[in-house]
Amino acid sequence: MDVREYISSGVLDLYAMGALSTSEIKEVETMCTSYPEVAAELRKIQDTLNDYSKVHSRNPRPEVRASMMSKITATEKGKIVQLRSTHELTYKYLIAACIASLIISTFASVFFYQKWSEAEDRYVAMINEKNVLAQNLNVVRYNYDKMNHDLSLMRDPAVTIVTLRSSDTTKYYMAHVMWNKYTRQTFIDVADLPVPPDEMQYQLWALVDGHPVDAGVFDMGTDAGMQKLKAVTDAEMWAVTLEPKGGSESPTMDQMVLLSKI
Amino acid sequence: MLFLCLHHLPTTFVARRIQIAEESLVSMLSDRNPEGMEILYDNYSSALYGFIHRIIQNDEISEDVLQETFLRIWNNFSKYDPGKGRLFTWMINVARNMAIDKVRSKEFTQKQKNRELSDSVSSLDSGNQSTYNPDTIGLKELIRKLDPEYKQIIDLLFFGGYTQSEAAEKLNIPLGTVKTRSRVAIQKLREQFDKTISL
Numbered sequence: 414m415d416v417r418e419y420i421s422s423g424v425l426d427l428y429a430m431g432a433l434s435t436s437e438i439k440e441v442e443t444m445c446t447s448y449p450e451v452a453a454e455l456r457k458i459q460d461t462l463n464d465y466s467k468v469h470s471r472n473p474r475p476e477v478r479a480s481m482m483s484k485i486t487a488t489e490k491g492k493i494v495q496l497r498s499t500h501e502l503t504y505k506y507l508i509a510a511c512i513a514s515l516i517i518s519t520f521a522s523v524f525f526y527q528k529w530s531e532a533e534d535r536y537v538a539m540i541n542e543k544n545v546l547a548q549n550l551n552v553v554r555y556n557y558d559k560m561n562h563d564l565s566l567m568r569d570p571a572v573t574i575v576t577l578r579s580s581d582t583t584k585y586y587m588a589h590v591m592w593n594k595y596t597r598q599t600f601i602d603v604a605d606l607p608v609p610p611d612e613m614q615y616q617l618w619a620l621v622d623g624h625p626v627d628a629g630v631f632d633m634g635t636d637a638g639m640q641k642l643k644a645v646t647d648a649e650m651w652a653v654t655l656e657p658k659g660g661s662e663s664p665t666m667d668q669m670v671l672l673s674k675i
Numbered sequence: 676m677l678f679l680c681l682h683h684l685p686t687t688f689v690a691r692r693i694q695i696a697e698e699s700l701v702s703m704l705s706d707r708n709p710e711g712m713e714i715l716y717d718n719y720s721s722a723l724y725g726f727i728h729r730i731i732q733n734d735e736i737s738e739d740v741l742q743e744t745f746l747r748i749w750n751n752f753s754k755y756d757p758g759k760g761r762l763f764t765w766m767i768n769v770a771r772n773m774a775i776d777k778v779r780s781k782e783f784t785q786k787q788k789n790r791e792l793s794d795s796v797s798s799l800d801s802g803n804q805s806t807y808n809p810d811t812i813g814l815k816e817l818i819r820k821l822d823p824e825y826k827q828i829i830d831l832l833f834f835g836g837y838t839q840s841e842a843a844e845k846l847n848i849p850l851g852t853v854k855t856r857s858r859v860a861i862q863k864l865r866e867q868f869d870k871t872i873s874l
Contacts, residue, residue, distance in 0.1 A: 423858030430832040430857065431771060432839045442759075459764045461865045462833060466767055468818060469725035473738050477724075478716055481742045485712050485749055 419444065420454045429458040563602070563639040571595045575651055577671035588671055590617065590651045597644040599628050606670065608633050609655055616656045618664050619648035630660040697762055704752045712749055719763065720745075723770045730774040730834050736786070740777050744770045775836035818867060825860035832857060 427433050428441045445452040566572060571593045579586040587604040601617055609615060617628035628651075629642035653671035654664045695714055703711030723744060728737040747769055755765050777783050818826070831837040831845060832853075839853045846853070 421858060423854035423856075426857040426861045427832065427839055427854060429861070430829065431768065432832040432837065432842065432857070434838070456760070457865070458861055459760055461861055461868060463761065463763050463767065464868050465818075465829070465833075465864055466726045467722045469729045470721040471725040471728060472721045473724040473741055477738050477742060478713075478720065481716065481745050482709065482713060484742070484746060485709055488746075488750070489707065489709060 416448050416450050419448075420451060425451065425455045425458055429455065429462050559638055566591060566593075566600060566639065569593060575673045577651055577653060577673045580669050580672045586671055588653065590673070591639070592645070592648065594647070597646060599642045599645055600639045601631055601642055602639045603631075603633065606633060606653075612658050613655050614658045614660065615653050615670065616660045616664070617642055618652045618654065619645040620650035620652065621646055621648055623649075625652070625664050627660060627662070630656070630658075698757075701755070701757060701762060704749070704755075707749075707752075712745070715748070716745060719766060722763070723766060726767060726834075727770050727774045730771070730778060730836075731783075733786075736777065736783065737774075740770070740774050744773050747773065771833075771836070778836070818864070821860075821863055821867065824856065825863050828853065828856050828860050829864070 424433070424437070424441060428438060433441065441455070445455055567574065572591050573594065575590045575592070577588045577590060586606050588606060589602045589604065591600040591602070592598070599617070599619075606615065614630045615633070616630045618625040619628045620626075626645055626648075627643065628645050628648075631640045631642060651671075651673040652664065652669060654661075654666075655668040655670055656665060695718075700711055700714055700718075704715065720741065724737060724741050727740050727744065728734070731737045731740060744766075748766060751769075755762065759765075827846070828842065831842045832839070837845065839857075840850060843850045843853045848856075
């Protein structure tokens, strides 16, 4: 590329006067970056045109300056105000959101606290109820075991059940004696007997070969149930007397309470 | 003495002109400092206004275009690339585009028609209108001495916004001639300026 020829072609002059198409403009600009002489010449041409433009200088009315400056400061202020107001708006939204969530969480806290204490009360009540039930169950199980035991004793084929009644026919005192003929074990089950005075106890007697044999003392009580007494050999008859506490060696005959039939 | 300061033209008739390095002014405007805009206006408004007026030939519309030009310079300052040319060159291009757009707009041609009806005297002869600027009167005389065919090609391309092919058509000359004539026209202009400086 002959630079001098390119310069003298007039394309730079057309460029400086704005008479080229977009593609031609690009071409000139690439030439300027590759060839400093071209750029320098273009600068000279532009300076000439600048001077030529200045030849036509004339003053606009002074109002134009004020009007332009007010427009420029207005665009700047407008931007600043807009910026600040959008910031303020964002903060307002944030604060509103914070307050809203604070109120909501306060209400939620109260609500859940009430729910929680309600649940806590019910929980304590249920624990208590469970304990009561467990105690009841223990009592029932104890009674059940005892009754089962008593029942198994009575069902044993080796056991003989003898009913003892009041010797005084006007009274309906009653008890049953259960006696195992193999183990010789004796049990008494009181059905109806008056509560003995203090210092006194009922005593069971077995009549063996015409002689009364001590079969043990027993207590009265609602839950006494079947009470195990002393083992005795084969008895002909059974009797219960009221004796001083601890029992006697021989029965006090006028204190005879119950007697089995012969 | 009259033409001494042509390259910082014109310094005497505007009292408030501030001398500032172009780079400092460019950096002020890049920072969107309105003070930079005041300096820019004080230093260049008469040159730009004269240039715009040369195209539009109407005081009021030219002042409007001048304001629009400064606003565009302010808002699009990031588009100015100092590596590509002087600030004034870029400003002249902005002003030129805006003025030519205005001249070609419907609104303008409408106004122009009305204006031509009311007074058809003062149009087109730009020579009569630049009397406000005493510093350049002498120079104008010199330019008037420029061969009309060179003056014409610059008027069409630079102030008229004609493309080279439009100018070729208008002047009824080949495209190549538009190019070479442009080259010679600007060299002649430059000679005139060099002469006035060396005087």
